[in-house]
Amino acid sequence: MRLIHAPTSPFVRKVMVVAHESGLADAIETVFNPASPLQRDPALTDANPLGKIPVLELADGTALYDSPVICEYLAGLGGAPGLFPAAGPARWAALTQQALGDGLLDAALAARYEATLRPEPLRWEGWRDIQLGKIAGALARMEALVPELPEAPSIGTITFGCALGYLDFRFPDLDWRGRHPGLAPWFAAFDARPAMAATRPHERRG
Numbered sequence: 205m206r207l208i209h210a211p212t213s214p215f216v217r218k219v220m221v222v223a224h225e226s227g228l229a230d231a232i233e234t235v236f237n238p239a240s241p242l243q244r245d246p247a248l249t250d251a252n253p254l255g256k257i258p259v260l261e262l263a264d265g266t267a268l269y270d271s272p273v274i275c276e277y278l279a280g281l282g283g284a285p286g287l288f289p290a291a292g293p294a295r296w297a298a299l300t301q302q303a304l305g306d307g308l309l310d311a312a313l314a315a316r317y318e319a320t321l322r323p324e325p326l327r328w329e330g331w332r333d334i335q336l337g338k339i340a341g342a343l344a345r346m347e348a349l350v351p352e353l354p355e356a357p358s359i360g361t362i363t364f365g366c367a368l369g370y371l372d373f374r375f376p377d378l379d380w381r382g383r384h385p386g387l388a389p390w391f392a393a394f395d396a397r398p399a400m401a402a403t404r405p406h407e408r409r410g
């Protein structure tokens with residue numbers, strides 16, 4: 205299996221955390237692609253016409269995207285089907301938590317693209333503020349959910365972990381811990397998992 209990958213992408217990180225939790229990390233070959241929203245790259249768009257990462261290419265040429273699909277595929281293939289509970293309340297909770305964390309990340313990427321990619325004269329501070337408002341709302345909901353999060357990792361908690369890790373990486377001044385003291389200890393414990401330690405975001409090396 206080949207994963208179109210960038211070490212800065214929180215959606216790629218979700219996939220790699222699931223791969224580690226499922227014992228499949230060594231079965232995945234990674235190929236770097238920065239997935240620039242400003243430039244369509246056939247090396248990526250031939251696999252995913254949306255031009256987004258992650259994409260998982262299977263041996264028979266099938267391309268799987270986006271991260272929820274790839275994560276469910278890997279959890280089923282590997283030794284961790286429990287990351288996606290069977291149909292029932294636990295599944296709907298985990299999938300809704302995944303949607304919440306993914307939505308936080310969508311807003312974070314929109315804010316970052318506005319601040320770093322849009323030409324300076326066209327930047328709109330109000331747009332960034334709206335995205336930061338979505339992030340704040342998502343963080344408040346995540347904090348409220350802490351008492352009911354499962355002990356064992358699930359796609360919901362993995363997404364929460366990757367979302368908070370991305371805020372630390374790209375929004376270090378946000379001080380989400382100061383505003384959400386109930387979320388901070390949960391993240392500290394989750395972030396100590398080997399799968400999280402093995403997948404910390406970083407700029408491309410070399």
Ligand SMILES: N[C@@H](CCC(=O)N[C@@H](CS)C(=O)NCC(=O)O)C(=O)O
Pocket residue numbers: 212213214215216239240241242254255256257258270271272306313
């Ligand atoms: N819903 C997608 C989101 C993926 C996504 O937004 N990836 C970013 C990189 S972190 C990307 O490829 N951005 C390029 C673009 O928006 O054109 C998923 O869960 O995989």
